[in-house]
Structure formats: C-alpha cells, structure tokens
Amino acid sequence: MSRPRARSLVLCAAALALAIITQRGLAQSPAADPDAQARAAFLTVHRVLTSPRCRNCHPRGDRPLQFDDGVPHAQDISRRSVQNGMPCSTCHRDRNGELPGQPPGAPHWGLPPASAPMVFEGKSPRELCEQLKDKQATGGRDLPALLEHIEKDPLVLWGFRPGPGRTPVPVPFAQFTAATRTWVARGGPCPE
Ligand code: HEC
Ligand code: HEC
DSSP: OOHHHHHHHHHHHHHHHHHHHHHHHHHHSGGGOHHHHHHHHHHHHHHHHTSHHHHTTSOSSSSOEETTTTEEOGGGOSHHHHHTTOOGGGTOOSSOOSSTTSOOOOTTOOOOOTTSOOOOTTOOHHHHHHHHTOTTTTTTOOHHHHHHHHHHOHHHHHTTSOOTTOOOOSSOHHHHHHHHHHHHHTTOOOOO
16 A cells, blocks of 8 residues: 555544544533433432422421421421411411521411422432422422422522521522523433
C-alpha cells in the first residue's frame, strides 16, 4: 500500500471512531435525551417531597410528624384525634405563629385522607414516581393536576416559608416547579 493511501485510511478510521464515540456520548447525555432529562428532574421532585417540611404531613402512619428528624406529633395527634373532635385548626391557623415553638399555619392545614394517604415518607424515587401516577393513590389527580397542586397549594407554598425556627425545603421553589414541569411534560418517566 502506498504511504499516502495508508495515511488516509488511518485518518478515515479515526474519524469514524470519533463519530461513533460522539454519537454514543450524545445518546447517553440527558441534554440530548428528553426522557433521561425528565428522569433526572424527578430526582429533584423526590428530594423535595421527602424533605422534612413535606414528609411530616405525608407520613406512613396516621400521625403527622414533627421537626427535621420526623418524630411523631406531640399530644397523640392523628387522624383519630381529628375524628374524635379535635381538628388540626384547634391549634394550626391559616398563617405561621410568630415565635419558634408556636404552631405553624396555612389555609386548610391537615393530613391527606385515610382513603388516599399520599405517603411520601421513606419512598424511593421509583416508588414515589409510580405512586404519583396511580390515580387510586392520588385521589384521582392526574399529572397536570399534580403540577397545578404543587404550584398553588398553600400547604406546598408553606414548606418554602415555614416560619421561625424551621428549615425551609432545601430546593428553591422555582427550581422545584421547573423540575416538576420537565418531568410532567414527558408523561412522568420513572427512574430505575
Ligand atoms: C399541613 C400538612 C401538609 C404539608 C405541610 C404538605 N402537604 Fe402535601 N398534601 C396535604 C394534603 C391534605 C393533601 C391532599 C390535598 C388534596 O387532595 O387536595 C396533600 C397533597 C399533596 C400532593 C398531591 C399528591 C398526589 O398524590 O397527587 C402533593 C404532590 C403534595 N401534597 C406535595 C407537598 C409538598 C411538595 C409539600 C412540601 C413543600 C407538602 N405537600 C406539604 C398536606 C400537606
Ligand atoms: C393541640 C394543638 C395541636 C393540634 C390539635 C395539632 N397540632 Fe400540629 N403542631 C402543634 C404545635 C404547637 C406545633 C409546633 C411544635 C414546634 O415546632 O415546636 C405543631 C407542629 C406540627 C407540624 C410540624 C411542622 C414541621 O414540619 O416541623 C406538623 C406537620 C403538624 N403540626 C401537623 C398537624 C396536623 C396535620 C394536625 C391535625 C391532624 C395537627 N398538627 C394538630 C400543635 C397542634
């Protein structure tokens, strides 16, 4: 083989290899794959929903939780105490108490219903993702309704301004809603 010919073959092979590698890289990077991007965005949604301010009202059991470490609510508060005639509004008003230790507050303060308890506590990203798309578990809410809920519900908004002595949700509100929007726009693909 002549030298120039051999050289152009080598160059050709190198260019081909480069093209294959770049293609692969693009296919795997979330920037080029909207579903991967949506699955990655869901990790932000999961991080917010399982953070203390949200998790405390979305517990596994019938009792709301308190504080960052999620201890059961004092005074044996539960769905049962509400049934027995002590609504949450006995202590929780529609805005935060002014001093640490006073009850936080927002309109319609309460737990999700026992029929659709909307548990976030302890859920893996995949479990939470599947649950949010299961209409039995969401009380009939679909993904657009979920987006509307997290953008407007006073209890969600409260988590970003939880009053004195409480750590807000660890993700800025705009970042949380943008991540939810990205995930919903792709029909809610779930992480592995
Ligand atoms: C004071 C208790 C309380 C707090 C705090 C709270 N929630 Fe909720 N959440 C509820 C109740 C009650 C419902 C059901 C309301 C309904 O069906 O209209 C609900 C429903 C939801 C839903 C709908 C679930 C589904 O399956 O469709 C989402 C999402 C949600 N909350 C997210 C959050 C996020 C995010 C936070 C924190 C930033 C938060 N919640 C904080 C009480 C709370
Ligand atoms: C007897 C009064 C009383 C009743 C009734 C009551 N709470 Fe509370 N709750 C409090 C007080 C006081 C605090 C604040 C404790 C602190 O921060 O030191 C609190 C804190 C909480 C928190 C913690 C917020 C956080 O993330 O740290 C949640 C969640 C909560 N209550 C939910 C409920 C729910 C839901 C109901 C009704 C099922 C309810 N509470 C009924 C007095 C009450």
